[in-house]
Amino acid sequence: xxxxxxxxSGPAGTVGDRDPTDMPVMIHLDGVEKIYAPGExxxxxRLTLDVHTGEILVLVGPSGCGKSTTxxxxxxxxxxTGGRIIFDGEDVTEMDPTQLRRRxxxxxxxxxxxxxxxxxxxxxxxxxxxxxxxxxATARTDELLDLVGxxxxxxxxxxxxxxxxxxAQRVGVARALAADPPVMLMDEPFxxxxxxxxxxxxxxxxxxxxxxxxxxxxxxxxxxxAIKMGDRIAILRERSVVAQLDTPARILSYPVxxxxxxxxxxxxxxxxxxxxxxxxxxxxxxxxxxxxxxxSEARQLLADSDFHWLLALDAQNRPAxxxxxxxxxxxxxxxxxxxxQVRAVVEPNATLHDxxxxxxxxxxxxxxxxxxxxxYRGVVQIELLTEAIRRMRSDARRHYEQLEATR
Amino acid sequence: xxxxxxLFRFVSDNTSGxxxxxxxxxxxxxxxxxxxxxFSVFVGVAVQHRNTAKQFALGTASVLLTIxxxxxxxxxxxxxxxxxxxxxxxLFLYAILPVLRNTVTxxxxxxxxxxxxxxxxxxxxxxxLLRVRIPLAWPVIIAGIRVxxxxxxxxxxxxxxxxxxxxxSYIQRxxxxxxxxxxxxxxxxxxxxIILLALVLDxxxxxxxxxxxxxxxx
Numbered sequence: 001x002x003x004x005x006x007x008x009s010g011p012a013g014t015v016g017d018r019d020p021t022d023m024p025v026m027i028h029l030d031g032v033e034k035i036y037a038p039g040e041x042x043x044x045x046r047l048t049l050d051v052h053t054g055e056i057l058v059l060v061g062p063s064g065c066g067k068s069t070t071x072x073x074x075x076x077x078x079x080x081t082g083g084r085i086i087f088d089g090e091d092v093t094e095m096d097p098t099q100l101r102r103r104x105x106x107x108x109x110x111x112x113x114x115x116x117x118x119x120x121x122x123x124x125x126x127x128x129x130x131x132x133x134x135x136x137a138t139a140r141t142d143e144l145l146d147l148v149g150x151x152x153x154x155x156x157x158x159x160x161x162x163x164x165x166x167x168a169q170r171v172g173v174a175r176a177l178a179a180d181p182p183v184m185l186m187d188e189p190f191x192x193x194x195x196x197x198x199x200x201x202x203x204x205x206x207x208x209x210x211x212x213x214x215x216x217x218x219x220x221x222x223x224x225x226a227i228k229m230g231d232r233i234a235i236l237r238e239r240s241v242v243a244q245l246d247t248p249a250r251i252l253s254y255p256v257x258x259x260x261x262x263x264x265x266x267x268x269x270x271x272x273x274x275x276x277x278x279x280x281x282x283x284x285x286x287x288x289x290x291x292x293x294x295x296s297e298a299r300q301l302l303a304d305s306d307f308h309w310l311l312a313l314d315a316q317n318r319p320a321x322x323x324x325x326x327x328x329x330x331x332x333x334x335x336x337x338x339x340x341q342v343r344a345v346v347e348p349n350a351t352l353h354d355x356x357x358x359x360x361x362x363x364x365x366x367x368x369x370x371x372x373x374x375x376y377r378g379v380v381q382i383e384l385l386t387e388a389i390r391r392m393r394s395d396a397r398r399h400y401e402q403l404e405a406t407r
Numbered sequence: 408x409x410x411x412x413x414l415f416r417f418v419s420d421n422t423s424g425x426x427x428x429x430x431x432x433x434x435x436x437x438x439x440x441x442x443x444x445x446f447s448v449f450v451g452v453a454v455q456h457r458n459t460a461k462q463f464a465l466g467t468a469s470v471l472l473t474i475x476x477x478x479x480x481x482x483x484x485x486x487x488x489x490x491x492x493x494x495x496x497x498l499f500l501y502a503i504l505p506v507l508r509n510t511v512t513x514x515x516x517x518x519x520x521x522x523x524x525x526x527x528x529x530x531x532x533x534x535x536l537l538r539v540r541i542p543l544a545w546p547v548i549i550a551g552i553r554v555x556x557x558x559x560x561x562x563x564x565x566x567x568x569x570x571x572x573x574x575x576s577y578i579q580r581x582x583x584x585x586x587x588x589x590x591x592x593x594x595x596x597x598x599x600x601i602i603l604l605a606l607v608l609d610x611x612x613x614x615x616x617x618x619x620x621x622x623x624x625x
Contacts, residue, residue: 077527102529112524116542116621126528159623175528 020055020231020247026088026183026215027051027074033082034069043069045239046083053182056209056216058230060223062263066240067219071185074217075104088182102126105176105184105214109191111168113160119145119171120156126179144174147208166197173205177212186218190225202228223264227252227271235260249275253389254396269389270353276388278355278369279348283378288313291320291336298335299328309364312339317375319345322364345370348377352388355380410591414599417592425577429600432573436560436608439495443502444552450503451510451548452536461511468504476501476562480569494563494571501562502555509551513544546624549616553609560605564597574601 027050034044043066051057059067072078074085076097085092092100113122120141127137142152148170160168169190176184190198190205202225209216220226226233227248234245237259244256252272255261264271287305289298289312302310302325312335314320323339344362346355346369358367359382369377418425454460471479479500483493517540525539541548567575574597581593617625 075527077523098529098531100529101527106524106527108520108524108527110518110520112518112520112522112527114521114525114539114543114623116623118623125525125530129529129534159621161623172524 020052020057021050023052023054025050025086026053027217028086029070029074029083030086031083032070032073032080032085034066034073034078035081042081042239044073044080045241047240047242048083049234049242049245051183051215051217053215054213055231056218056229058218058220058226058233059236060220060226060230060233060263061236061240061243063221065236065238067221067236068187070236070240071187071217071219074183075101075106075185077101102129102179103181103183105181107172107176107184107186107189109188111172111192113163113168113171113175115160118157118159119150119163122160122171123175123178125175126181130179132179140178141174144177147177147211148174149204150174165193166201169193169197169201170204173208177214182215184214184216186216188220189218191220191222198225205229224271227274235263247275249392250396250399253392254400256400270356272389272392273353273356273385274351276352276392277348278346278350278352278380281352281380281384281388283369283380283384286311286379288376289323289335291315291334293335295328295332295335298323299325302328309366310339311342311368311376311379312336313376319368319370319376322362324364340364342368344368346380347372352385356385359385410595413589414592414595417589418596421596425596425600428572428574428576429604432560432563432575432601433604433608435491435494435498435563435566435571435573436556436604439498439502439559439563440552440556443499443555444506444548446499447503447506447551448510448541448548451507451514452541455511455514465504465508465511468507471500472504476565477568480565484569489570491566491571493569494566497569498559498563498566502559505554505558506548506551509547509554510544513547513551514540516547517543542621543624546616546620549612549619553612553616556608556612557605560601560608564601574604 029047029049032044032047032049033042035042047070049057059070061067069078073080074087074092076092080093087095087100087104114125117125120138123141123144124132124137127140132140141156145152145155150167150170155163155167155171160171163171169192172189176186190201193201206229218226218229220229230248232246233248233251235243235251237243243263244251244260249272251260252264252268252275255264255268261268287301287307287310289301289310291312291314293301293312298310298312302323308324310323311319312321312323314336319342320336321339322342323335327338340363344358344364344367346358346367348369348371350358355367359365359380365382367380369380371377450464454464474482476497479497480493483496487493487496521539521543522535525535530538563571563573564575564578566573567579577593577597577600581590581595581597584590584593
């Protein structure tokens with residue numbers, strides 16, 4: 001970490017500050033069932049689930065739990081054997097499947113770009129099926145290439161074999177968005193790329209989603225991807241039975257049973273810190289001095305406080321140095337020559353995870369909160385984080401107790 | 408050396424005849440190949456997803472290829488009489504297997520993820536076939552057509568025995584008049600021009616194949 005970078009402003013969407021369930025329902029699964037052969041256990045057993053407009057709902061679970069099957073029931077790549085699926089107010093089983101699929105973006109792990117067509121032709125697939133005129137389709141293709149960060153003049157006429165895995169995946173997303181469908185189904189879309197590219201694609205996709213606001217059902221087996229991408233997560237066990245369906249923050253704070261606890265694995269507390277921001281903390285007073293303060297005054301202030309460190313601010317009210325008792329007694333230099341340089345700073349919109357990381361790198365084991373212009377706002381100490389974790393847990397528990405009570 | 412010289416002399420003395428027979432031979436082959444290719448691609452598409460039908464179709468086509476050509480030609484004489492028709496039917500049956508097998512192989516080799524995405528974007532069965540599966544299988548199908556063409560260009564020499572035309576007539580006349588002047592030259596003329604024709608047709612189909620295959624697949 002370089003010393004002047006403030007940590008903060010993570011990718012959009014990592015911190016859930018709106019409740020996705022406030023939006024109207026876009027897809028409603030009502031007791032949906034899929035039995036492949038009579039006598040066999042169902043692949044999907046009476047699943048009832050709502051997907052709200054504009055949210056990313058992640059279906060996550062161990063392999064073979066039926067999450068992909070569930071996804072593919074929505075656009076009728078697999079026909080349900082029971083229950084109803086309502087898409088935007090219409091029962092999908094009463095719609096023509098090809099017409100239905102043209103209204104739903106579909107991205108699969110292996111992308112499935114058409115190797116015999118150029119990138120522009122690939123992206124223009126659904127517009128062509130819908131009978132758009134050539135000019136409109138071309139304009140849309142260029143717009144989408146721009147949107148996914150590929151320069152149209154370079155990539156328009158290339159073939160899929162000339163793309164890297166990450167670029168192919170971007171084209172896959174652009175192709176799914178081509179006819180501006182309200183809904184996207186994504187089946188492990190970033191599963192086949194290396195971890196670094198995956199991380200970048202995830203961030204890009206979240207930025208894109210903030211712009212396009214699609215309703216997305218996203219399947220993954222990777223709980224970390226689910227936590228990162230999901231506005232809400234449905235953790236599925238065998239036969240696509242929902243073990244827990246909630247925001248990532250609440251699932252991490254309050255796994256409802258052992259299955260969920262096992263599935264989210266170790267480190268859930270740390271992961272949970274991604275979902276609270278520094279500005280939500282109640283930062284207590286911290287002893288500060290200016291660089292012009294005299295040594296004796298500083299020593300007095302430190303002695304009167306309950307803290308081990310003083311924070312010295314410069315003339316612009318920006319944090320400058322951490323000063324400890326030893327530093328004050330050792331020499332007679334002015335304050336801007338003693339103590340340790342302040343390195344760990346976070347902005348108010350940083351997550352608690354960012355704050356924790358800053359603390360660990362800080363010489364004083366605490367992170368200074370600064371405003372966007374660099375002026376001092378407060379100091380975050382470890383006790384504040386443990387308190388926040390306790391609060392998140394009790395909030396989540398109370399939420400579930402209320403749910404239980406109203407049931 | 409004398410043989411080569413006299414062969415050249417024979418060909419140059421009979422240029423128009425050789426050319427006529429070659430063109431006749433070429434038309435016979437091309438007509439049959441066109442019909443057999445269309446038929447085989449249709450059958451290949453129809454049986455590709457049905458395992459029993461696929462095995463049956465490929466098995467039948469293989470058996471057809473193992474029937475001695477002379478017998479196969481003769482079989483159709485009672486049905487359609489002496490002439491080009493019998494030859495065309497026999498050649499057609501021979502031409503099926505390579506195209507059929509390559510159509511099935513080519514369609515089988517299409518990445519299921521590509522078909523899945525085509526279907527998932529709302530392409531119907533016919534659109535998936537014409538816009539995605541056939542174009543992707545095309546290089547393999549055209550390779551089958553080239554093999555069939557080579558095969559029946561040679562076999563078509565026998566067409567003359569059931570009353571068909573083509574370069575086979577030189578070979579037949581030569582063989583039946585062995586010992587007479589120019590008999591060996593006739594055999595060689597027929598053989599040589601069949602080989603040349605096969606090479607030319609192969610180049611032609613190679614060119615067509617290249618022009619009709621997407622640069623994205625090369």
